[in-house]
Amino acid sequence: MDITDIKAENIKKILTVLRFSSGLTKRDLASIVGLSFSTVSNLCNELKDCQVLYEEKSSDYSVGRTPNRLIFRCEKxxxxxxxxxxxxxxxxxxxxxxxxxxxxxxxxxxxxxxxxxxxxxxxxxxxxxxxxxxxxxxxxxxxxxxxxxxxxxxxxxxxxxxxxxxxxxxxxxxxxxxxxxxxxxxxxxxxCALSMRQSHTDSDNILYLHSSAGLGVGVVCDGKILRGSNGYAAEIAHIPLGDPEIRCPFCHSYGCIENDLSQRGMDIFHFPGLSPDERQRLLEDRGRKLGELISILVNLFDPSVLYVGGSGLVEYPSLAPYVEQVLRARSAMIMERGLPIVHDTDSLQxxxxxxxxxxxxxxxxxxx
Ligand SMILES: [Zn+2]
Known part of the structure; x- marks a missing residue:
């Protein structure tokens, strides 16, 4: 890493701390990011010159001089x-x-x-x-x-x-x-996984299972998004856990899980004339398949939290009991540790x- 990279990294450390704060003094910043006061001060001055930061004068005169706070102009x-x-x-x-x-x-x-x-x-x-x-x-x-x-x-x-x-x-x-x-x-x-990583800085292992036109999983593994050598890592669409009678329109094999658990496999819940018994059987079928897929994923990656979201999983609360039943059987060790499974109801955001x-x-x- 050369000196330019180190400087860029230090600047990002400062901005990341300021990004969701209401402003901090240079001294507080230095202590949070673990850099010297003079380094922080120099970098902040450069960022002020570029109009990225501004300094808010303290209005509190009651206890002597209070240092100014630096604020990131996120809205710009x-x-x-x-x-x-x-x-x-x-x-x-x-x-x-x-x-x-x-x-x-x-x-x-x-x-x-x-x-x-x-x-x-x-x-x-x-x-x-x-x-x-x-x-x-x-x-x-x-x-x-x-x-x-x-x-x-x-x-x-x-x-x-x-x-x-x-x-x-x-x-x-x-x-x-x-x-x-x-x-x-x-x-x-x-x-989605990157977004959740930003809001859970304390967690290095996060899974996000997303279902819409396609079925995919985002994996944050040991702090990094898992990509593989081509960017193909964690491609789950064609895992053969689906209905073995259904031929996949994309890879032409039979039984790809995407056909059952993406939006097109879940649309069946909105078919007019679906009887309560049929709905129940379908919930059990989709819930069990979702549970089997999730059990493979959590056994592979041992996440601290798992999210499910997307238009194909709006029924998740009704599927959850079947999912949990499979997980208790197939991923007992992880479930005993209390893995939270969170339904994200606004995956677009x-x-x-x-x-x-x-x-x-x-x-x-x-x-x-
Ligand atoms: Zn396929």
Whole structure:
């Protein structure tokens, strides 16, 4: 690590502590991040010169001189968050570095036949926001896209997508070129896991099982998101735990678990005329399969918390008793330690916060 990397790392340590605080003195900052007062002071002065931080004068004169507090101007920096988890829909949002949502809209893209139409739609919204007076003081730092697919780090293409619109396309390079912004593309479950990692800094092992158009798991393992050598790690869609009679439309094998546990496998709960008995049998079937999948995942990764979310798992509270029954049988040691299984009822917000987290981590505040 050279001196520039060390400086960048120290700056991020300072900003990360300030990001969700109401401001801290240089002395408090130095003690929290474990750097000398002079290092913290010099770096903060540079960040003030770049308008990233400002100093709030203390108004408390009752107990002598109180040092000024440094405050991170989180509201000045934002990212576009594009979410493609639901078939035929594009969710676009803009969040600032304090996770505040500045804009949100959903677009029907069912008529799109080429990825260029998607790029143009996102670019048009970006251009209109940039000319909006409400965004005059805001800097766009990047764009992040959540896909029910894998981003292949080697070929820079989106692969294994359930939608042909962006499958096998260089989505990241296309967007980055058109918007002239750094772009980040990742699987929705990875973004959810990254988002939860940011809010659980004390936990190094987190799983997020996400179900929508696809079925995926994001794994934070020993503090890092698990990716593998190509970015394909923790791909669970084609594990043969599903109905052995159903042929998978993607890999053409039989019994892929994604067919049972993604949105298309859960839509059956909304079929008109479903009798209470049929509903009960289906709940038991899906709950048992979900339990078997989760038992494999928790046995492999031993997480301290497991999240389930996405439009395909809105029924989770009704599935939970069957899931827990399987887990008690197959993952007894982990369950005896009290593994919390948390139903995330707003996974879209979680994805957006994951995108903001990645944009923030990749941002170089001194390169403005
Ligand atoms: Zn398959």
């Amino acid at each position: 920096f934002c990212s576009i968050c594009a979410d493609l988890q639901e078939e035929n829909l594009l969710h676009l949002a803009v969040l600032d570095f304090s996770n505040r949502q500045l804009f949100q809209h959903t677009y029907d893209i069912s008529g799109f036949t080429h990825v260029e139409q998607l790029i143009t739609q996102i670019s048009n919204v970006y251009q209109s926001l940039r000319s909006d007076p409400a965004f005059r003081e805001v800097q766009f730092i990047g764009i992040g896209v959540s896909v029910p697919a894998i981003y292949d780090q080697r070929t820079r293409r989106v692969v294994n997508a359930t939608s042909p619109l962006f499958n096998d396309t260089p989505l990241r390079d296309l967007l980055s070129h058109r918007l002239q912004l750094p772009c980040y593309v990742d699987n929705e479950a990875n973004l 979680t994805i957006e916060q994951g995108i903001i987290q990645v944009t923030y981590e990749k941002w170089d505040p001194l390169a403005l």
